[in-house]
Amino acid sequence: MSDPQLTNLIKMIDQIIANNLHHGDDDQVTDVAAGHLQKFWARSMKQQVIAYANSEGADLSPLAQKTIAKLQAVS
């Protein structure tokens, strides 16, 4: 993956998830993370990670994938 902007967004999602693991099981953690993205990320950033998850998505951790799926559901 060579798009530095996307790389950065994925790094940010991983960081958000890592800082919210204490919220409980995977479902609860990804709820919080998706809520954070929904509340603080710009439309274009959301679209970019959703598009990536729907196409390749290879660099997304399982939790990141789940977070983005939830984000897509509410967007």
Next chain:
Amino acid sequence: MLNYYDPGTQSYEAGKSILNPDFDFGTPARVSENLVTVSIDGREIAVPEGTSVLRAAALAGINIPKLCASDNLEPFGSCRLCAVEIEGRRGYPASCTTPVSEGMDVTTQTGKLAKLRRNIMELYISDHPLDCLTCPANGDCELQDVAGAVGLREVRYGFDGKNHLDAEIDDSNPYFSFDPSKCIVCSRCVRACEEVQGTFALTIEGRGFDSIVSASQNEPFMDSECVSCGACVQACPTSTLMEKSVIDAGQPEHSVITTCAYCGVGCSFKAEMKGEEVVRMVPYKGGEANHGHSCVKGRFAFGYATHKDRIKEPMIRESINDPWQVVSWDEALAFSAKKLRGIQTEFGRESIGGITSSRCTNEETYLVQKLVRAAFGNNNTDTCARVCHSPTGYGLKTTLGESAGTQTFDSVMKANAIVVIGANPTDAHPVFGSLMRRRLRQGAKLVVIDPRRIDVLKTPHADEGLHLPLRPGTNVAMVNAMAHVVITEGLEDKEFINSRCDTEAYNAWRTFIAEARNSPEAMEEVTGVPAAKVREAARIYAEAENGAIYYGLGVTEHSQGSTMVMGIANLALATGNIGREGGGVNPLRGQNNVQGSCDMGSFPHELPGYQHVSDPEVRERFKAVWGVEIDHEPGLRIPNMFDAAIAGTFKALYVQGEDIAQSDPNTHHVEAALKALDCLIVQDIFLNETAKFAHVLLPGSTFLEKNGTFTNAERRINRVRKVMEPIAGMEDWEVTMALSNALGYPMNYNHPSEIMDEIALLTPSFTGVNYDKLERLGSIQWPCNDEHPDGTPTMHTLDFPIGKGRFAVTEYLATEERASRRFPLLLTTGRILSQYNVGAQTRRTANSDWHEEDLLELHPSDAELRGVKEGDWLGISSRVGHTVLRAKLSTRMLPGVVFTTFHHPGSGANVITTDNSDWATNCPEYKVTAVQVEKVSQPSDWQRNFVDFDKRQQDFAKPAEEHSSDAHASALK
């Protein structure tokens, strides 16, 4: 008639002091519930117990001559001019040192007193130059006034005796001179240095006739410990200590009260003027944030406003490789509007954005975000708080429900334990630093959590302080360890937790924090601080009657900045240190209006008053007033804008009063982003680093040239008043308005007060704010609404905006930025007293005499390992860049930690800082960068390029005939 005076109640009528702040009442106010009634020259007056006879007389409208007394200093009783007669007492007691007692009968004017006072004055004048007409204090000399008041007509001793008339002038300080021949040794300067400033740089050396005022060990002021706050100059009753600007210009003829535009303390000043020229800035005693004190920046460093480098005309250019073309305002605005609309047509509505300024007024900031949301039609607005206190906004809103500090500055005077985390108040918030030191001298306990040994730990006559020098990047581990001690040692405030905090959140947090892995012993390896010290610190804070936490960017500028802010709030909630004076969570805000810029809706996800853009009810209210739909999705934050610019989707940026090219991390990345823009509009007072990448340059105005308001770190809204006309004809809010009109979104305000009225209409915490009320009250601390019509000095007294306080689980995660074999040292950055942030203002004043260049401070052991000596050139490399600074050996940091400031653009401090950021807000991790340091012999590539680029861009801004040939050549390429 009996006149009552009680500073606790009656001096505050609707929040405003009824005492005239321009009048010197001789000795400080005393607070007591007991009133004592005395008779002075037949007038009865009741004053609080402990009040001096001198002050009681002044309050009764009776002036007693005085020289050594001043109401910002404790009474001293040395000049004896304020002698009075008291019925039933022998002699002539000094009224300044004599407290009132019930039924006291005082006479201030008798023949004997007149003779006594004349005799004293005669002695003073026998050793004083009689050059009154050519003396710079002429027209503002207390010695002259008192000589007149006592009727001195002759000096029988003559002037041939031993005297001090030939004493040499010390001109070493750039802002004031010291002429000991005019000194009457009243000690006001010495006492101001001790009591007001807390530096203790001055002393009276020698005894009797040989007594002289001396800076440090009789050194020139500039070489002494003096920090040039100017309190001594203000205290001096003669021209001994005198502003050089007054010596040059003479006495001012009018004054205007306004608010300082440097740090977040927001000091009130009297701008003393001669026409449109500022002769001097005198801190205003009626200012609630500073009570008549100031620092070297606010008092003296105002000359940048009239510096030759000011941008005086709008300029445009097609490419950053072209020389600037001077144009009219209309042309510049039409050019900008055409570019912005053209870009939106080609690249979409979201391809442009704006950055509001934390140095501009609330009204100006409000207009820029309104321009972005209403005229640009997106939410791509952000502000420099992104890179400083955005985690404060996130963390405090999550836990306490409001994105602001909880106290007044004065609250520190009731604190019994003061915890300072990642802040350096004596350098970065000096006037508050002085207040804190005053409290420390009164016996409050001090805990400092900081990798560096900061100066507040060296407060003379204060608690020695407990320093926890933690490794950079381990704040959360530290605050968790302290909270662990509070919970496991049973030091929590159970009643507060039960009644004021959300139970479920508390229980979850309690279970987490009590785990052994959060204990000081377990965290010792992470933080590097012995567990016993952490336990002691936690106990000092938790066991104090009032424990207050003050923090700065050493808390927020980390990958876990938001987590740390929540950790601090947890600690305050757990110990019940919220909702009353003396405690609280107190973010020390960096810039003059960073609180205000956040309040005014600068963030891409929040409208003014921290109202989220996704809330349809909120958007509806704004739509009703603004007449346009507001986008329900947040916009881009500054770092996201940079990424999008490099990716080619973000094309234009309007930047008001903010130097992102110098202040934001990873300079290579920032420069690449700025170069990628098709249109960069910079509105600033100077050709700053960002402006060198711009296509439109709109002249900004300084705080002296505009009307408006600033909001300081204690949520205090203060008036900024225009004392001179804007250099290019427009105040900043007028420029934004004109740009909006050029874009076809009409804005029509005649005065900033009308903008404030609109803010009040749309912002729940500002509904009660208006300019009339500000005139009446002097200042207002928000929230100010129906519930709190005069504002809210202390927040959360009864409940929180979110009902109950919410504990947040704060798991410590190590940053990815850690020392390695390749980069074994950790760099942390910060500020210094004499310079301010990017230095654009202070570098254009004599403040640079104290700090000409940024230096790399490193521990002698790290220096020895690398064969580095003081003053050597050092190459500093991180994984993103390389720069060169001179070495300064210092034991303020632990081995392994190095420090620098970022006040000079050519230093390239941010060439080495990385784009790591806070997980919640993207606030950059400035405070932790892994670096290697080695001796070098030449500047870095970036620095050499900087010099060339800077020269070329400076040339481009000169009138055409002055362009150097190489500038033309490169423009032609």
